[in-house]
Structure formats: C-alpha cells, structure tokens
Amino acid sequence: MIIGLTGSIASGKSTVSKMLADLGYPIVDADLVARVVVEPGTETLKEIEAIFGNEVILPDGTLNRAKLGEVIFNDLASRQKLNNVIHPAIRKEMLRQRDAFLAQGHKTVILDIPLLFESKLLNFADKILVVSVTEENQLVRLMERNGLSEQEALARIGSQLPMAVKEAGADAVIFNNGTLKETKQQLLHILSAWELDKRKD
Numbered sequence: 267m268i269i270g271l272t273g274s275i276a277s278g279k280s281t282v283s284k285m286l287a288d289l290g291y292p293i294v295d296a297d298l299v300a301r302v303v304v305e306p307g308t309e310t311l312k313e314i315e316a317i318f319g320n321e322v323i324l325p326d327g328t329l330n331r332a333k334l335g336e337v338i339f340n341d342l343a344s345r346q347k348l349n350n351v352i353h354p355a356i357r358k359e360m361l362r363q364r365d366a367f368l369a370q371g372h373k374t375v376i377l378d379i380p381l382l383f384e385s386k387l388l389n390f391a392d393k394i395l396v397v398s399v400t401e402e403n404q405l406v407r408l409m410e411r412n413g414l415s416e417q418e419a420l421a422r423i424g425s426q427l428p429m430a431v432k433e434a435g436a437d438a439v440i441f442n443n444g445t446l447k448e449t450k451q452q453l454l455h456i457l458s459a460w461e462l463d464k465r466k467d
C-alpha cells in the first residue's frame with residue numbers, strides 16, 4: 267500500500283513521518299528529494315539560475331534557499347515558474363525511490379509530500395493521511411522553527427491550499443495540536459484501522 271502523507275506547512279508531517287520511520291516503514295521524503303534535484307551541476311539548478319538570476323546561487327554554487335524562498339513565497343507567478351521546473355524532477359526521483367523500496371519487498375511505502383493536493387498527485391497514493399493543526403499552532407510553530415516574522419510565516423501558509431480542503435480529501439486525519447504522545451496514539455489507531463501491522467509488512 268502506498269500512503270500519501272501530507273498536511274500544511276509546519277502541521278507536523280516530518281514529526282509523523284519520523285514516527286512511521288521508527289516503526290520501520292520506508293519513507294520517500296519530497297522535501298529531501300527537492301534538495302537532491304537542485305544539487306550543483308544538475309540541469310534543474312541551471313534552469314532555476316536562468317529564470318531567477320545568479321542572486322539565487324551562493325558563492326559555493328549551491329542554491330540560496332532563503333533568497334529563493336523569499337521570492338517564491340511572496341509571488342504566485344514566480345512560484346509557478348519554480349514549480350514548473352522543479353516538480354517534474356521531484357516526481358521522477360520520488361517514483362524511483364518508491365519503486366526501489368517496492369523492489370526490496372516492502373509492501374507499504376510512505377510518500378511524504380507537502381504539496382500532494384496542490385500538485386494533483388492524489389493518484390500516487392492508495393490512502394491519504396493528512397496531518398492537521400489549528401491556524402494558531404501552525405503560525406507559532408512555523409515562526410519558531412524557521413525564525414520567521416508573522417508576515418513571512420503568513421505568506422508561506424497562504425501559498426498552500428487551506429487545511430480544511432485537505433482534511434476533506436483525506437482518508438484519515440491526525441490532529442496534531444496536543445502532545446506528541448497523543449499524535450502517536452492517533453497514528454497507531456489509523457494504522458490499525460487500515461490493517462497495517464509492521465510485523466506483517
């Protein structure tokens with residue numbers, strides 16, 4: 267079974283993904299893949315430089331993530347340009363990793379994809395697990411984790427679909443507003459409802 271793990275920015279996907287990894291499930295992480303496909307020397311990085319200029323490239327040749335983030339989280343047209351260049355490369359590498367896990371004999375693979383709904387990747391997954399959070403918690407956690415101002419954090423939150431839309435499209439939702447223990451309990455409950463048991467995987 268392919269499980270699509272998603273949510274909104276800073277809702278707790280990585281937190282839940284870590285819990286799944288600790289249970290032994292193989293994870294394909296879109297945010298990590300997004301870093302690999304723009305390493306120095308890749309076609310994707312060259313295309314990004316051609317579009318956004320060399321101010322998004324650091325002196326050591328790597329992507330200036332802070333600079334590119336500043337541009338794309340504040341401007342829809344720029345975000346669409348980046349998505350058009352980077353998403354096909356991310357998709358290809360994610361499917362390669364998924365297939366490698368399946369070939370190793372894993373029956374269940376987790377695809378951790380922040381933009382599962384926005385990028386219309388719903389057919390990648392048999393079950394969709396959404397990690398949800400209240401707007402208040404999301405804002406505070408995002409500002410703290412990334413050291414952002416309220417305005418910067420709101421721009422990032424606003425660049426994604428509303429949480430309610432994702433909840434409505436989910437097969438199951440984890441409400442990550444309490445303790446990590448409560449989040450883990452919800453996760454275990456869902457896995458058991460889906461008749462997933464790592465010992466049988």
Ligand SMILES: CC(C)(COP(=O)(O)OP(=O)(O)OC[C@H]1O[C@@H](n2cnc3c(N)ncnc32)[C@H](O)[C@@H]1O)[C@@H](O)C(=O)NCCC(=O)NCCS
Binds near residue numbers: 296335356379425426
């Ligand atoms: C703009 C970049 C360089 C900023 O890097 P930074 O290190 O600050 O953020 P990071 O990559 O850790 O992403 C943090 C979160 O931002 C959100 N996010 C990232 N890219 C996008 C996007 N294009 N649209 C909406 N939200 C996004 C996701 O929730 C993601 O989990 C980076 O996010 C990026 O390369 N984005 C394009 C690739 C992409 O769409 N990634 C999302 C997974 S498919």
Ligand SMILES: Nc1ncnc2c1ncn2[C@@H]1O[C@H](COP(=O)(O)OP(=O)(O)OP(=O)(O)O)[C@@H](O)[C@H]1O
Binds near residue numbers: 274408
């Ligand atoms: N239940 C919780 N209680 C308190 N803090 C939490 C909880 N869950 C997650 N956090 C914190 O909130 C922040 C966001 O969580 P996390 O990084 O897992 O979100 P994410 O959905 O993966 O974010 P992104 O989309 O940006 O990658 C992190 O700093 C994390 O430690």
